[in-house]
Amino acid sequence: LMWNVEYDPLAVPPSTTQFINIPASMWWGIVTLCTVGYGDMFPVTIAGRAIAGVTMLCGLALFGILTSVIGRALMASLFGEEKEPEPQVIYLDAPSDDPAPVLSGLERLVVLRSAGALNEDEFERAKAQVLATGA
Incomplete structure:
Protein backbone atom coordinates (compact mmCIF):
# COMPACT_ATOMS: atom_id res chain seq x y z
CA LEU A 1 0.00 0.00 0.00
CA GLY A 80 -3.28 -18.44 40.49
CA GLU A 81 -6.51 -17.53 38.80
CA GLU A 82 -8.79 -15.21 40.70
CA LYS A 83 -12.28 -16.55 40.41
CA GLU A 84 -15.28 -14.53 41.38
CA PRO A 85 -17.26 -16.07 44.22
CA GLU A 86 -20.45 -17.70 43.11
CA PRO A 87 -23.57 -15.91 44.28
CA GLN A 88 -25.24 -17.52 47.27
CA VAL A 89 -28.76 -18.76 46.67
CA ILE A 90 -31.18 -18.08 49.50
CA TYR A 91 -34.46 -20.00 49.41
CA LEU A 92 -37.15 -17.88 51.00
CA ASP A 93 -40.18 -19.75 49.72
CA ALA A 94 -39.18 -23.23 48.65
CA PRO A 95 -41.69 -25.40 46.77
CA SER A 96 -43.12 -28.34 48.72
CA ASP A 97 -41.08 -30.93 46.77
CA ASP A 98 -37.85 -28.95 47.33
CA PRO A 99 -35.64 -30.33 50.12
CA ALA A 100 -34.65 -26.78 51.20
CA PRO A 101 -36.70 -25.74 54.23
CA VAL A 102 -39.19 -22.91 54.03
CA LEU A 103 -38.18 -20.20 56.46
CA SER A 104 -40.44 -18.20 58.72
CA GLY A 105 -40.52 -14.42 58.45
CA LEU A 106 -37.93 -13.74 61.15
CA GLU A 107 -35.66 -16.51 59.92
CA ARG A 108 -35.80 -15.03 56.41
CA LEU A 109 -34.74 -11.65 57.75
CA VAL A 110 -31.82 -13.16 59.69
CA VAL A 111 -30.65 -15.03 56.58
CA LEU A 112 -30.90 -11.88 54.45
CA ARG A 113 -28.99 -9.84 57.05
CA SER A 114 -26.23 -12.43 57.38
CA ALA A 115 -25.92 -12.60 53.58
CA GLY A 116 -25.47 -8.83 53.48
CA ALA A 117 -28.71 -8.18 51.62
CA LEU A 118 -30.10 -6.10 54.52
CA ASN A 119 -28.31 -3.56 56.67
CA GLU A 120 -29.20 -3.11 60.36
CA ASP A 121 -31.78 -0.35 59.79
CA GLU A 122 -33.58 -2.33 57.08
CA PHE A 123 -33.46 -5.43 59.26
CA GLU A 124 -35.00 -3.63 62.26
CA ARG A 125 -37.78 -2.07 60.15
CA ALA A 126 -38.62 -5.39 58.50
CA LYS A 127 -38.48 -7.19 61.87
CA ALA A 128 -40.97 -4.72 63.34
CA GLN A 129 -43.24 -5.28 60.33
CA VAL A 130 -43.04 -9.07 60.66
CA LEU A 131 -43.78 -8.94 64.39
CA ALA A 132 -46.69 -6.54 63.81
CA THR A 133 -48.27 -8.78 61.14
CA GLY A 134 -47.50 -12.04 62.98
CA ALA A 135 -45.89 -13.71 59.94
Whole structure:
Protein backbone atom coordinates (compact mmCIF):
# COMPACT_ATOMS: atom_id res chain seq x y z
CA LEU A 1 0.00 0.00 0.00
CA MET A 2 2.79 2.41 0.88
CA TRP A 3 4.61 1.63 -2.35
CA ASN A 4 1.47 2.44 -4.35
CA VAL A 5 1.06 5.76 -2.57
CA GLU A 6 4.71 6.89 -2.51
CA TYR A 7 6.28 5.56 -5.72
CA ASP A 8 5.40 7.20 -9.02
CA PRO A 9 7.40 5.72 -11.93
CA LEU A 10 6.12 8.40 -14.33
CA ALA A 11 7.05 11.39 -12.19
CA VAL A 12 9.11 14.11 -13.82
CA PRO A 13 11.64 14.73 -12.34
CA PRO A 14 12.00 11.15 -11.09
CA SER A 15 10.61 10.51 -7.65
CA THR A 16 13.17 10.79 -4.85
CA THR A 17 11.26 8.44 -2.57
CA GLN A 18 13.00 5.50 -1.00
CA PHE A 19 9.96 3.29 -1.52
CA ILE A 20 11.34 2.12 -4.87
CA ASN A 21 10.09 -1.46 -4.68
CA ILE A 22 7.76 -3.65 -2.67
CA PRO A 23 10.45 -5.34 -0.51
CA ALA A 24 11.80 -1.92 0.54
CA SER A 25 8.27 -0.84 1.42
CA MET A 26 7.73 -4.04 3.39
CA TRP A 27 10.95 -3.32 5.29
CA TRP A 28 9.60 0.11 6.22
CA GLY A 29 6.30 -1.49 7.31
CA ILE A 30 8.00 -4.00 9.59
CA VAL A 31 10.29 -1.38 11.13
CA THR A 32 7.38 1.00 11.69
CA LEU A 33 4.96 -1.63 13.00
CA CYS A 34 7.59 -2.84 15.47
CA THR A 35 7.96 0.77 16.68
CA VAL A 36 11.69 0.79 15.91
CA GLY A 37 11.57 3.57 13.31
CA TYR A 38 15.17 3.72 12.07
CA GLY A 39 14.48 6.86 10.05
CA ASP A 40 16.15 5.45 6.95
CA MET A 41 12.84 5.62 5.05
CA PHE A 42 9.94 7.99 5.55
CA PRO A 43 6.89 8.97 3.50
CA VAL A 44 6.72 12.38 1.85
CA THR A 45 3.16 12.45 0.51
CA ILE A 46 0.13 13.28 2.62
CA ALA A 47 -1.45 9.90 1.90
CA GLY A 48 1.83 8.17 2.80
CA ARG A 49 2.02 10.06 6.08
CA ALA A 50 -1.58 9.12 6.88
CA ILE A 51 -0.79 5.46 6.24
CA ALA A 52 2.34 5.80 8.38
CA GLY A 53 0.31 7.25 11.24
CA VAL A 54 -2.19 4.41 11.12
CA THR A 55 0.65 1.88 10.94
CA MET A 56 2.31 3.42 14.00
CA LEU A 57 -0.94 3.33 15.98
CA CYS A 58 -1.48 -0.30 14.97
CA GLY A 59 2.05 -1.11 16.18
CA LEU A 60 1.37 0.52 19.54
CA ALA A 61 -1.96 -1.31 19.88
CA LEU A 62 -0.34 -4.61 18.92
CA PHE A 63 2.34 -4.31 21.59
CA GLY A 64 -0.16 -3.08 24.17
CA ILE A 65 -2.41 -6.09 23.61
CA LEU A 66 0.55 -8.46 23.55
CA THR A 67 1.88 -7.03 26.82
CA SER A 68 -1.54 -7.34 28.44
CA VAL A 69 -1.96 -10.97 27.40
CA ILE A 70 1.52 -11.95 28.56
CA GLY A 71 1.12 -10.05 31.84
CA ARG A 72 -2.22 -11.69 32.56
CA ALA A 73 -0.78 -15.13 31.82
CA LEU A 74 2.19 -14.49 34.12
CA MET A 75 -0.04 -13.24 36.92
CA ALA A 76 -2.30 -16.27 36.58
CA SER A 77 0.64 -18.68 36.63
CA LEU A 78 2.40 -16.97 39.55
CA PHE A 79 -0.55 -16.16 41.78
CA GLY A 80 -3.28 -18.44 40.49
CA GLU A 81 -6.51 -17.53 38.80
CA GLU A 82 -8.79 -15.21 40.70
CA LYS A 83 -12.28 -16.55 40.41
CA GLU A 84 -15.28 -14.53 41.38
CA PRO A 85 -17.26 -16.07 44.22
CA GLU A 86 -20.45 -17.70 43.11
CA PRO A 87 -23.57 -15.91 44.28
CA GLN A 88 -25.24 -17.52 47.27
CA VAL A 89 -28.76 -18.76 46.67
CA ILE A 90 -31.18 -18.08 49.50
CA TYR A 91 -34.46 -20.00 49.41
CA LEU A 92 -37.15 -17.88 51.00
CA ASP A 93 -40.18 -19.75 49.72
CA ALA A 94 -39.18 -23.23 48.65
CA PRO A 95 -41.69 -25.40 46.77
CA SER A 96 -43.12 -28.34 48.72
CA ASP A 97 -41.08 -30.93 46.77
CA ASP A 98 -37.85 -28.95 47.33
CA PRO A 99 -35.64 -30.33 50.12
CA ALA A 100 -34.65 -26.78 51.20
CA PRO A 101 -36.70 -25.74 54.23
CA VAL A 102 -39.19 -22.91 54.03
CA LEU A 103 -38.18 -20.20 56.46
CA SER A 104 -40.44 -18.20 58.72
CA GLY A 105 -40.52 -14.42 58.45
CA LEU A 106 -37.93 -13.74 61.15
CA GLU A 107 -35.66 -16.51 59.92
CA ARG A 108 -35.80 -15.03 56.41
CA LEU A 109 -34.74 -11.65 57.75
CA VAL A 110 -31.82 -13.16 59.69
CA VAL A 111 -30.65 -15.03 56.58
CA LEU A 112 -30.90 -11.88 54.45
CA ARG A 113 -28.99 -9.84 57.05
CA SER A 114 -26.23 -12.43 57.38
CA ALA A 115 -25.92 -12.60 53.58
CA GLY A 116 -25.47 -8.83 53.48
CA ALA A 117 -28.71 -8.18 51.62
CA LEU A 118 -30.10 -6.10 54.52
CA ASN A 119 -28.31 -3.56 56.67
CA GLU A 120 -29.20 -3.11 60.36
CA ASP A 121 -31.78 -0.35 59.79
CA GLU A 122 -33.58 -2.33 57.08
CA PHE A 123 -33.46 -5.43 59.26
CA GLU A 124 -35.00 -3.63 62.26
CA ARG A 125 -37.78 -2.07 60.15
CA ALA A 126 -38.62 -5.39 58.50
CA LYS A 127 -38.48 -7.19 61.87
CA ALA A 128 -40.97 -4.72 63.34
CA GLN A 129 -43.24 -5.28 60.33
CA VAL A 130 -43.04 -9.07 60.66
CA LEU A 131 -43.78 -8.94 64.39
CA ALA A 132 -46.69 -6.54 63.81
CA THR A 133 -48.27 -8.78 61.14
CA GLY A 134 -47.50 -12.04 62.98
CA ALA A 135 -45.89 -13.71 59.94
